[in-house]
Amino acid sequence: MAEAVVLLDLWVSPFGQRCRIALAEKGVAYEYQEQDLDNKSPLLLQANPVHKKIPVLIHDGKPVCESLIIVQYIDEVWSDGAPLLPADPYARAQARFWGDFIDKKIYEYGTRLWKLKGEAHQEAKKEFIEILKVLEAELGDKKYFGGDAFGYVDIALVPFCAWFYTFETCGGFSVEAEAPKLVAWGKRCLERESVSKAFYDPVKVYEVLKQAYGFE
Amino acid sequence: MADVKLIGSALSPYVLRAMIALSLKKLEYELMQEKFGEKSELLLKSNPIYKKIPVLIHHDRPICESAVIVEYIDEVWPKSGWGAILPADAYHRSLHRFWTFYIDDKWFPSLVALGKAETEEAKAEAVERVRAGLLLLDEAFVKLSEGKAFFGGDRVAYLDVMFGCFANWIKAAEMLVSVELLDEATMPALHGWAVRFREHEAVKEVMPDSGKVLEFFKILQAKWKKDAADAKN
Numbered sequence: 275m276a277e278a279v280v281l282l283d284l285w286v287s288p289f290g291q292r293c294r295i296a297l298a299e300k301g302v303a304y305e306y307q308e309q310d311l312d313n314k315s316p317l318l319l320q321a322n323p324v325h326k327k328i329p330v331l332i333h334d335g336k337p338v339c340e341s342l343i344i345v346q347y348i349d350e351v352w353s354d355g356a357p358l359l360p361a362d363p364y365a366r367a368q369a370r371f372w373g374d375f376i377d378k379k380i381y382e383y384g385t386r387l388w389k390l391k392g393e394a395h396q397e398a399k400k401e402f403i404e405i406l407k408v409l410e411a412e413l414g415d416k417k418y419f420g421g422d423a424f425g426y427v428d429i430a431l432v433p434f435c436a437w438f439y440t441f442e443t444c445g446g447f448s449v450e451a452e453a454p455k456l457v458a459w460g461k462r463c464l465e466r467e468s469v470s471k472a473f474y475d476p477v478k479v480y481e482v483l484k485q486a487y488g489f490e
Numbered sequence: 491m492a493d494v495k496l497i498g499s500a501l502s503p504y505v506l507r508a509m510i511a512l513s514l515k516k517l518e519y520e521l522m523q524e525k526f527g528e529k530s531e532l533l534l535k536s537n538p539i540y541k542k543i544p545v546l547i548h549h550d551r552p553i554c555e556s557a558v559i560v561e562y563i564d565e566v567w568p569k570s571g572w573g574a575i576l577p578a579d580a581y582h583r584s585l586h587r588f589w590t591f592y593i594d595d596k597w598f599p600s601l602v603a604l605g606k607a608e609t610e611e612a613k614a615e616a617v618e619r620v621r622a623g624l625l626l627l628d629e630a631f632v633k634l635s636e637g638k639a640f641f642g643g644d645r646v647a648y649l650d651v652m653f654g655c656f657a658n659w660i661k662a663a664e665m666l667v668s669v670e671l672l673d674e675a676t677m678p679a680l681h682g683w684a685v686r687f688r689e690h691e692a693v694k695e696v697m698p699d700s701g702k703v704l705e706f707f708k709i710l711q712a713k714w715k716k717d718a719a720d721a722k723n
Contacts, residue, residue, distance in 0.1 A: 340591055343584050346584070346587070347583070347584045364553070367558050370557070374557070374558065375539065408539065
């Protein structure tokens with residue numbers, strides 16, 4: 275029943291996209307509700323009173339918040355679809371570790387590329403490139419972060435591929451030059467329908483971010 | 491047989507999470523204490539990304555980040571000791587994980603801010619923020635416990651461990667600033683939970699008393715003050 279699953283989201287949000295990709299991978303029918311964050315709906319405020327943020331998954335009236343918690347929830351509830359987390363506890367621990375790393379680093383350090391100026395900007399650029407190189411090393415020559423199967427870590431990171439253009443433009447570097455394997459991985463992920471459907475043109479994303487954050 | 495090693499010290503609430511989990515599972519392990527202010531070769535090798543404790547080493551493979559460690563312990567030893575730590579159903583698991591993230595992202599930093607506050611005004615503001623967070627957690631406790639003893643109901647579960655590790659940090663902070671934070675009058679449910687949690691057999695064995703935590707908190711305070719002064723020069 276599609277009405278039993280509702281996703282409160284914002285089209286350009288990489289956090290929301292993680293949820294859309296997970297739901298698509300599992301073949302779950304759901305109702306997508308675009309939110310106006312300048313004018314928050316009563317449903318959003320009721321579903322996420324603590325943070326008042328998207329995404330929120332509402333399943334049978336019960337709200338689940340925080341994108342990676344939502345992805346884990348989707349994996350656990352719709353367990354007959356292909357698993358998003360590996361079966362082996364050590365591999366699962368690695369996946370959770372990297373999902374958390376991506377959560378701690380990409381948004382925080384990526385957005386510094388346009389929020390900071392001068393020497394601080396140079397430092398931010400160095401730090402962000404370092405983060406990309408760490409992820410590049412972790413990916414190595416694997417097809418996906420988890421190996422042969424597309425999963426949790428891929429879902430955590432892939433929405434940010436649409437932000438690479440913005441990071442490069444504001445940072446003054448090339449993601450392909452610094453992390454070619456990561457770029458190739460991004461293209462491989464885009465071949466999956468679940469990812470391509472949640473993906474928006476990087477230049478369009480740049481325009482939106484430029485407006486939202488007010489950078490030149 | 492030290493097949494399981496834990497790098498860290500019970501004085502770190504994040505390490506304490508792992509210790510409580512191991513205690514709940516009644517598992518044997520070797521505790522490898524780090525010296526405050528120094529990082530061992532083993533730590534740097536086991537956690538090259540963050541260079542932080544806790545690190546669990548099982549079959550010579552490192553697992554980092556307290557939340558990841560506790561879930562790992564629960565998955566590898568599902569039935570040992572006191573049994574399952576993560577709740578049985580997916581929705582409750584999501585709530586326990588949600589509040590754990592809230593604690594790590596917002597609440598504990600507010601407690602640290604209290605420790606760093608230098609003026610009376612800053613202290614008062616910090617106290618308000620800590621208490622506001624505790625009120626939210628009190629509300630969450632009422633919902634999740636459903637009238638029973640713990641966040642997990644009758645049994646100590648994930649959120650009990652992930653928040654309970656701070657039980658004596660809250661007491662230490664109260665002694666530090668001479669203000670009640672988790673007070674019985676406004677947060678009776680959460681207050682009662684903290685008392686019960688500290689008394690739990692598996693927790694009593696590993697949790698440092700609030701006097702020791704206060705000592706450590708003061709050492710940290712001095713370090714923060716020095717770091718702040720150094721940053722100004």
